[in-house]
Amino acid sequence: MSNARSQQRPDLLGLCPDELGEFLQALGEPPYRARQLFAWLHRGASFEEMTDLPAPLRRRLAELACAGTLTLAARQTAPDGATKFGFHTADGHLIETVLIPHANRNTLCLSSQIGCAFACQFCATGQQGLIRSLRPGEIVEQAIRVEQDCGRRQAPAQRSVRLRNIVFMGMGEPLANYDGVLKAVRLLNSPHGLAIGARHIAISTCGLPAQIRRLAEEGLQVALAVSLHAATDSVRTQLLPINRRHPIAEVMAAARHFVQKTGRKLAIQYVVIPDLNDTPDQADRLTALLRGLPAMVNLIPRNPVDESARPDPSAALRFARLLRVHGLEVVVRRSRGGEVLGACGQLASRQAKEKAGRRSRPARKHRQTGRSA
DSSP, X not given: OOSHHHHHSXXXXXXXXXXXXXXXXXXXXXXXXXXXXXXXXXXXXXXXXXXXXXXXXXXXHXXXXXXXXXXXXXXXXXXXXXXXEEEEOTTXXXXXXXXXXXXXXXXXXXXXXXXXXXXXXXXXXXXTEXXXXXXXXXXXXXXXXXXXXXXXXXXXXXXXXXXXXXXXXXXXXXXXXXXXXXHHHHHHHOTTTTOOOGGGEEEEESOOHHHHHHHHTSOOOOEEEEEOOOSSHHHHHHHOGGGGTSOHHHHHHHHHHHHHHHOOOEEEEEEEOTTTTOSHHHHHHHHHHHTTSOEEEEXXXXXXXXXXXXXXXXXXXXXXXXXXXXXXXXXXXOOOXXXXXXXXXXOOOHHHHHHXXXXXXHHHHHHHHTOOO
16 A cells, blocks of 8 residues: 555554454444454454454445555565565565575564664665654564564474564664563554564664663563673774764663563674684673673674675684583574575665665766766
């Protein structure tokens, strides 16, 4: 439903059952219709397909509201099975979502913003800047549309391999869209919808201490993944400009509070950049930072932000050995989806890249001809 009219109507996918009840009550409908409507919406049904709702109500809903606003723009599958989906929003932007299949489960990497304001040095999305945050319905709809796609493409014997894990590690900084992401988590967790268990949902952050502390008080058993990427402020600031505002000590204090409050193990995300953040000194300092903290260090070989090169896991493997000597729990993450630019750090709208290219070409021409811009 990517048209101007759909932007003016409420997207019912962004409403919880109580809110749907209020919406339906205003139409003179009984409260029990809210649960029926919620279940249909989270199966990806159109209003016309909601066969246990009265036909007059279905027609009225179609006039007054949207059952989702995203349209599928592209679908690319890498040789390793990872699939990147591109979705157009109703206002014409492109967001990307990645499905990572495993033998007995599927993990979905969701986007929470269009672009990102934090400009992490190794992240393609960060080079775009922030356009806007996604609304809860737009976040949830990514999961619903991918779940539909899985159901259509799986052989009957595989239908039990459904979407089980959600990671907010796609485009954008999830905790900078705090309210939208938290509402999306509650919608995804609802037993009347996709029913993704809270313990199977991970929220990543580049390090926003106030939001980490706020998340700790939500009463949700979601996992927290802190994108640390260095163990000293001097190195981390080179990679993550946000470190100037929120240095490592502040971020880790908030992370410790989260662990103490929730009892969940902390995930430390660490993109390994040879000769910068993989030195013995960085290993020693990372060990000191995590001492006494239940944590898993996820080492990620740096992925190129275009098709020019392939990641080299050798540096990550060497750094993993250093950390294990210190007794840290470490996993070297296998890069998935790199052939379709769906691996960690690669998500960025091609549309945005093309716009950036168009902006840069005239500027070069003006310099060559001597005309002022």
